[in-house]
Amino acid sequence: MGKIGVGLIGTGYMGKCHALAWNAVSGVFGGELKPELVTLAEVNEELAAARAQDFGFARSTGDWRDMLSDPDIQIISITTPNQFHPQMAIEALEAGKHVYCEKPMAPSFTDAQKMLEAARKSGKKTFLGYNYIQNPLMRRIRDMLSAGEIGDVLQVRLEMDEDFMANPDDIWSIKSGAASGYGALDDFGVHTISLLVALDLHIEKVMCHMTKPYASRKDCAGNQKSVETYDAATVMFELSNGGNGTLQLNRSAWGRKGRIAIQIFGSKGSIVYDQERMNELKVYKAQGNTAEQGYTTILAAPAHPPYDRFIPAPGHGLGFNDLKIxxxxxxxxxxQGHKSHLIDFEKGISIEGLVHAMALSHDQAAWVDVAPALQTA
Amino acid sequence: MGKIGVGLIGTGYMGKCHALAWNAVSGVFGGELKPELVTLAEVNEELAAARAQDFGFARSTGDWRDMLSDPDIQIISITTPNQFHPQMAIEALEAGKHVYCEKPMAPSFTDAQKMLEAARKSGKKTFLGYNYIQNPLMRRIRDMLSAGEIGDVLQVRLEMDEDFMANPDDIWSIKSGAASGYGALDDFGVHTISLLVALDLHIEKVMCHMTKPYASRKDCAGNQKSVETYDAATVMFELSNGGNGTLQLNRSAWGRKGRIAIQIFGSKGSIVYDQERMNELKVYKAQGNTAEQGYTTILAAPAHPPYDRFIPAPGHGLGFNDLKIxxxxxxxxxxQGHKSHLIDFEKGISIEGLVHAMALSHDQAAWVDVAPALQTA
Amino acid sequence: MGKIGVGLIGTGYMGKCHALAWNAVSGVFGGELKPELVTLAEVNEELAAARAQDFGFARSTGDWRDMLSDPDIQIISITTPNQFHPQMAIEALEAGKHVYCEKPMAPSFTDAQKMLEAARKSGKKTFLGYNYIQNPLMRRIRDMLSAGEIGDVLQVRLEMDEDFMANPDDIWSIKSGAASGYGALDDFGVHTISLLVALDLHIEKVMCHMTKPYASRKDCAGNQKSVETYDAATVMFELSNGGNGTLQLNRSAWGRKGRIAIQIFGSKGSIVYDQERMNELKVYKAQGNTAEQGYTTILAAPAHPPYDRFIPAPGHGLGFNDLKIxxxxxxxxxxQGHKSHLIDFEKGISIEGLVHAMALSHDQAAWVDVAPALQTA
Amino acid sequence: MGKIGVGLIGTGYMGKCHALAWNAVSGVFGGELKPELVTLAEVNEELAAARAQDFGFARSTGDWRDMLSDPDIQIISITTPNQFHPQMAIEALEAGKHVYCEKPMAPSFTDAQKMLEAARKSGKKTFLGYNYIQNPLMRRIRDMLSAGEIGDVLQVRLEMDEDFMANPDDIWSIKSGAASGYGALDDFGVHTISLLVALDLHIEKVMCHMTKPYASRKDCAGNQKSVETYDAATVMFELSNGGNGTLQLNRSAWGRKGRIAIQIFGSKGSIVYDQERMNELKVYKAQGNTAEQGYTTILAAPAHPPYDRFIPAPGHGLGFNDLKIxxxxxxxxxxQGHKSHLIDFEKGISIEGLVHAMALSHDQAAWVDVAPALQTA
Structure with missing residues (x-):
């Protein structure tokens, strides 16, 4: 049985999520390769030490670079704010570590390309944290599509909405500044595109429109300050298979908490899903007696691997953190060289390239062909 | 108590629906003005006679023009295929009748304009059959918006989907021919725009993309024939209040039977509705304890007039035909000169103008300002 | 084509509902036999006259007995409070009229028996207003059961809940007095049993427990007065087919407006329905791939006759009043001598007998065999 | 910071669930007391060794008694089949270990009493695995009830249904034999009662009816063999607060996978929950404008502790295994002596006593007062 040493940078939302997953994976899956939780890095050294103990890491450090020269570590999890991803990922790769980085790769496309170059040069493996694609029901959708169960995919509608930016009285934060990126396009766009990629659906052409629900917000001093990011974005797209669809992204959508609503219309049926009910899948097949047709609501079950590795009984429900496991x-x-279902830097850069093509389309108020746009990016 | 004589042209889907409504309205609402069902017109004279008896019309005719000179008739219901609307409406108006015409006004914008001119000239009243705006819950939404209960309207998403054109094996029909109009834009676009109008939301700018799920269909002889209409259309729009939104229209959407899904996001809350559950309204208000917030599902009730005129008990449910009543x-x-909630030819032409502006946007693959587009139309 | 003259007693909730239905039925169904709305009776003569005009009755009267000798009337609709049913029904039958009476037949079982005797003696037809059995989806359930689509019926759970008696601050009303009957058992018990009867499921043994959510209420003068009726009742039962089930009835159930929730578990599948979503049926069949199994939500459609007589498009929705049509x-x-799906006095008395057997079970706090209980009743 | 040594017996469904929870708890919650996973016991020694490595236990054994004398172990998790609980729990307590035992305590009430005696004598702590009470939304319900947010609790309906025994073609298994207990009452009854206990609702009187969906099943040899257990049970009950309710339990309910449906009707509102959608709570409050009243669907969120320890974002969803953590x-x-929310042997025996009182009620076909029934048990 093999072992692999893990270093983790960050202890926030995603840092904890990674730590829990690294800690749980052998228990859930068994498996030949066991992760060893070697070092937890976090700027605050005391916090690092405390959380290392909670999470089961053997060591902790206030300087993530300590990991680079550690021979016990073969893979590094990066869960810091996006702007730190490039430096950390590149140095880790150069140090001969595999890299597991939270999405998105980088705020700028140029930096993302540098990360990819470093990956190619290193010969090491890279992995991006697009956890929603790991839902067993998402795999079920992929299998249904590839088996043609709903025929040709004609139209796909994706909505991703939360309300953490919905309150107009919240003060101007870093997320309202241009330095944080485009806005909803970065936060939610990449997730929804990752789902399309996971379903083997590829966007070729985009028409994007971004909007600012609130033009300005008060800063800490009580002065109105212009909002520079777009909390909402809508994208029309065409797919390489001849189908088409939309992305609707909104982080100011009151009432929505973790909505990722998917509608896939095919020539023989349709599929409907909502992440807020992540254990349910609705499938419509246009066959048989009309009097019996309707959407079938399928509850996640052992028949949808790897649900079975968590719970042997159907309908008992996985949670958000289980996707990370x-x-x-x-x-x-x-x-270990087995077939896996992941998004690496190669696929990841195409996701981010799409986001930049969308932003370009918004600027030009015109349809943009993705491929040439990326070449000139 | 007054009486008003009614003539009805057509006995199909909407003809029957009008007949049932004219017949039921006094029973449901009482009211000072009673309709008298005078004449039912239908090309097939025998059918006209049989259905006149069923529907309670005193007379029947195979020639709708018989009604024009009938002094017993003051209003004419037109429920024939769209291409007949202009001629019938204009002649009826010229004959001094009020006109109640099913939507849309006409396949061509020019004809719609002629109808409007005839209406203005006649001094008679005109009414279009946009029945979905009559749902008591739709009035409730309007009241909530105008009272600012969810704050400023920031984004509106409208989807209208059915699957009557979803089967690729169905043969080429008149609905696949260019003579029938644009496709989903006519069938569903006008309905969704009517809902916006009813909610006092006004589209100023559009970006439209129409698609053909199936490029060709077999004709009766078994030969492949090109489909000329667009069974699906997506529209991004900007509203005059600064908000924005989308229309997503698809008559080839397997599984959807009568879906009109509405999402309205405001600065203080949101509202969600789906016509397939026409007796339910979901409202989210961003107030009070976070632990208690969520969408409240309100069942149609006597508190939502005029539901009370149909049933004195809440949650018992109105049906599609009740909207026509x-x-x-x-x-x-x-x-009778009272305030009413209807779309006449004046408002109706702006709805159809919008549809034509959308089609123009599709042709140009560009954003179109609605007002100038209509002036040059 | 034949005609049948209709007299209607009552203009309240159900009076209006009958009137609307008699007025609409020919328009919706066509049919050979046309109802003629002859006379509307209502104690208040002025009201009778006004509503007769609204509803389309030719004449009106303040004395219902005027109808008995009217040769133009062949059937009388009785929609008055329950205590008047026996007298009116018996006299109408004796006068040679068919009788269409709202449920239940009578507050006392003895009176119900007298009504049945009168019916048998008269040779006239009788009909009870159990409208929920008329839902096209209820017919669909019946067809599924009789075709064995979910195998043997093993267990049936029925819940009927509303909240019109839920407010403890509402004053003592006639519904809290023993003279009005048992309480929930009369209001809701008979409806739920009618659904079982319509599904060809027959209760043989009952164990009932009735409860008073509020022991007393204030009367108009502000004094506490004991509540004599049971606003809630629970019944366990055994069916003649070997299956079993429950009725749960509650007219003090806050939040429920028109709930009639049905769960039918069979040896090959199950069926779930809720009257608050009266256009939806959920069906589970234990067949095929486990990964695809789930409840299919079927929307009411033309494939479920007679939905097609109302609307030619699926998923558009019938309303509560349509059931009466x-x-x-x-x-x-x-x-006209055709096969029909109705509950007459013969079947109706077995429903009311069951209610009385349930009340007996409650009094005895013991299981009661229905058949012998009724013989000694 | 303290440590506590854990021994775990069993590696099946619940064994794995315990292992994952013990392994994850510090990562999720931090906390002063850290579990040390000392020994995993499992009859199959090889399996024990393999799973110990997966789960993170330091040692493994084929003989659970090895743990009794191990000073490194302070608490023993028991997840073996129910019949082994008494012996293991009693010996563990006698050896001075705390005991964490999966529900129910024991197949026989006498054995459960012996377990309680051993616990009292030992002075050690006992914990039963009633995980459903740990759902943050269940705590929310408890808080709402104790704060009187829906007024007095008038009626509670609990349904627990799965379909693992629904297939009549499945062969006779141990679960169909009387040695396994009553049937649904043991499997599901205790869970539903635990929820009542957790909500501070106490059953005083019961009327129970158990049924066998299938009277016989084929055994391995193909011979029909009588089923001795009751796969379904219905219980009417009265609560000590004057309210009442029902349990409906069915492990042969096709289509239900993990349903625990709860309806609580109070004098000021109601609460509805279904375990199959374990991240949603529906609350109705009878206050404010009638036109706005309805069930509010609340998504699990950081505002419902300890959801916040798992995920900082609302609506992202916990899973079944998280309840065990x-x-x-x-x-x-x-x-550590802090306030906790658990069911120990003292409370646990009252749950099992209730089950036995229910079975007695079934045998007697009569209402049974719980308190005296337990004294004579």
Whole structure:
């Protein structure tokens, strides 16, 4: 049985999520390759030490670079704010570590390209944290599409909405500044595109419109300050298979908490999903007696692997954190040379390229062909 | 108590629906003005006679023009295929009749304009059959918006989907021919725009993309024939209040039977509705304890007039045909000079103008300002 | 084509509902036998006259007995408070009229028996207003059961809940007095049993427990007065087919407006329905791939007759009042000697007998065999 | 910071669930007391060794008694089949270990009493695995009830249904034999009662009816063999607060996978919950404008602790296994002398006593007072 040493940078929302997943994966999946939780890095050294103990890391450090020269570490999880991803990922790759980085790769496309170059040069493996693609029901959708169960995919509608920016009285924060990126396009666009990629659906042409629900917000001093990011974005797109669709992204959508609503219309049926009910899948097949047709609501079950590795009984429900455990298991599979279901830097850069093509379309108020746009990017 | 004589042209889907509504309205609403069902017109004279008896019309005819000179008739219901609307409406108006015409006004914008001119000249009243705006819950939404209950309207998403054109094996029909119009834009676009109008939301700028799920269909002889209409259309729009939104229209959407899904995001809350559950309204208000916030599902009830005129108990449910009864009552209100909630030719032409502006946007693959587009139309 | 003259007693909730249905039935169904709305009776003569005009009755009267000798009337609709049913029904039958009476037959079982005797003696037809059985989806359930689509019926759970008696601050009303009957058992018990009867499921043994959510209420003078009726009742039962089930009835159930929730578990599948979503049926079949199994939500459609007589498009929705139109059409069918789907006094007395057997079970706090209980009743 | 040594017996469904929880709890909750996973016991020694490595246990054994004398172990998790609980729990307590035992305590009430005696004598702590009570939304319900937010609790309906025994073609298994207990009453009854206990609702009187969906099943040899257990049970009950309710339990309910449906009707509102959508709570409050009243669907969120310890964002969803992590954290809280929310042997025996009182009621076909029934048990 093999072991792989893990270093983790960050202890926030995603840092904790990674730590829990690395800690749980062997228990859930068994498997030949066992992660060893070696070092937890976090600027605040005391916090690092405390959380290392909670999470089961053997060591902790206030300087993430300590990991680079540590021979016990073979893979580094990066969960810091996006602007730190390029430096950390590149140095880790150069140090001969595999890299597991939270999405998106980088705020700028140029930096993302540098990360990819470093990956290619290193010969090491890279993995991006697109956890929603790991839902067993998402795999079920992929299998249904590839088996033609709903025929040709004609139209796909994706909505991703939350309300953490919905309150107009919240003060101007870093997320309202241009330095944080485009806005909803970065936060939610990449997630929704990752789902399309996971379903083997590829966007070729985009028409994007971004909007600012609130033109300005008060800063800490009580002065109105212009909002520079777009909390909402809508994208019309065409797919390489001849189908088409939309992305609707909004982080100021009151009432929505973790909505990722998917509608896929095919020539023989349709599929409907909403992440807020992540254990349910609705499938319509245009066959049989009309009097019996309707959407069938399928509850996640052992018949949808790897749900079975978590719970042997159907309808009992996975949670958001379980998706990360599946993701980490896929990483272990990949590291052992098995087939895995992940988005690496190669695929990841195409996702981010799409986001930039969308932003370009917004600026030009015109349709943009993705491929040439990326070449000139 | 007054009476008003009614003539009805057509006995199909909407003909029957009008007949039932004219017949039921006094029973449901009481009211000072009673409709008298005078004449039913239908090309097939025998059918006209049989259905006249069923529907309670005193007379029947195979020639709708018989009604024009009939002094017993003051209003004419037109429920024939769209291409007949202009001629019938214009002649009826010229004959001094009020006109109640099913939507849309006409396949061509020029004809719609002629209808409007005839209406203005006649001094008679005109009414269009936009029945979905009559749902008591739709009025409730309007009242909530105008009272600012969800704050400023920031984004509106409208989807209208059915699957009557979803089967690729269905043969080429008139609906696939260019003579029938644009496709989903006519069938569904006008309905969704009517809902915006009813909610006092006004589109200023559009970006439209129409698509053909199936490029060709077999004709009766078994030969492949090109499909000329667009069974699906997506529109991004900007509203005059600074908000924005989308229309997503698809008559080839397997699984959807009568879906009109509405999402309205405001600065203080949001509202969600789906016509397939026409007796339910979901409202989210961003107030109070976070632990208690969520969408409240409100069942149609006597507290939502005029539901109370149908049933004194809440949660018992209105049906699709009941909306037409409400519409007819609004017409009677209008004819008596009371305030009513209807779309006449003046408002109707702006709806159809919008559809044509959308089609123009599709042709140009560009954003189109609605106002100038209509002036040059 | 034949005609049948209708007299209607009552203009309240159900009076209006009957009137609307008698008025609409020919328009919706066509049919050979046309109802003629002859006379509307209502104690308040002025009201009778006004509503007769609204509803389309030719004449009105303040004395219902005027109808008995009217040769133009062949059937009398009785929609008055329950205590008046026996007298009116018996006299109408004796006068040679068919009788269409709202449920239940009578507050006392003895009176119900007298009504049945009168019916048998008269040779006239009788019909009870159990409208919920007329839902096209209820017919669909019946067809599924009789075709064995979910195998043997093993367990049936029925819940009927509303909240019109839920407010403890509402004053003592006639519904809290023993003279009004048992309480929930009369209001809701008979409806739920009618659904079982319509599904060809027959209760043989009952164990009932009735409860008073509020022991007393203030009367108009502000004094506490004991509540004599049971606003809630629970019944366990065994069916003649070997299956079993429950009724749960509550007219003090805050939040429920028109709930009639049905769960039918069979040896090959299950069926779930809720009247608050009366256009939806959920069906589970234990067949095929486990990964695809789930409840299919079927929307009411033309494939579920007689939905097609109302609307030619699926998923557009019938309303509560439409059920009464179907009921009246069934009556017209029956009067013409066609097969119909109705509950007459013969079946109706077994429903009310069951209610009395349930009350007996409550008094005895013991299981009661229905058949012998009724013989000694 | 303290440590507590854990021994775990069993590696099946619940064994794995315990292992994952013990392994994850510090990562999720931090906390002063850290579990050390000392020994995993499992009859199959090889399996024990393999799973110990997966789960993170330091040692493994084929003989659970090895743990009794191990000073490194302070608490023993028992997840073996129910019949082994008494012996293991009693010996563990006698050896001075705390005991964490899966529900129910024991197949026989006498054995459960012996377990309680052993617990009292030992002075050690006991914990039962009633994980459903740990759902943050269940705590929210408890808080709402105790704060009187829906007024007095008038009626509670609990349904627990799955379909693992629904297939009549499945062969006779141990679960169909009387040695396994009553049937649904043991499998599901105790869970539903635990929820009532957690909500501070106490059953005083019961009327129970158990049924066998299938009277016989084929055994391995193909011979029909009588089914001795009751796969379904219905219980009417009265609560000590004057309210009443029902349990409906069915492990042969096709289509239900993990349903625990709860309806609580109070004098000021109601609460509805279904475990199959374990991240949603529906609350109705009878206050404010009638036109706005309805059930509010609340998504699990950081505002419902300890959801916040898992995910900082609302609406992202916990899973079934997360409930066990909360349970283990409560155990750690309890062991440190903090307030905790758990069911120990004292409370647990009252749950099992209730089950036996229910079975007695079934045998007698009569209402049974719980308190005296337990005294004579």
């Amino acid at each position: 599946i993701e980490v298991n896929e990483i272990l599979m990949s590291l | 409400i519409e007819v009552n609004e017409i009677l209100m209008s004819l | 179907i009921e009246v059409n069934e009556i017209l069918m029956s009067l | 909360i349970e283990v954290n409560e155990i750690l809280m309890s062991l």
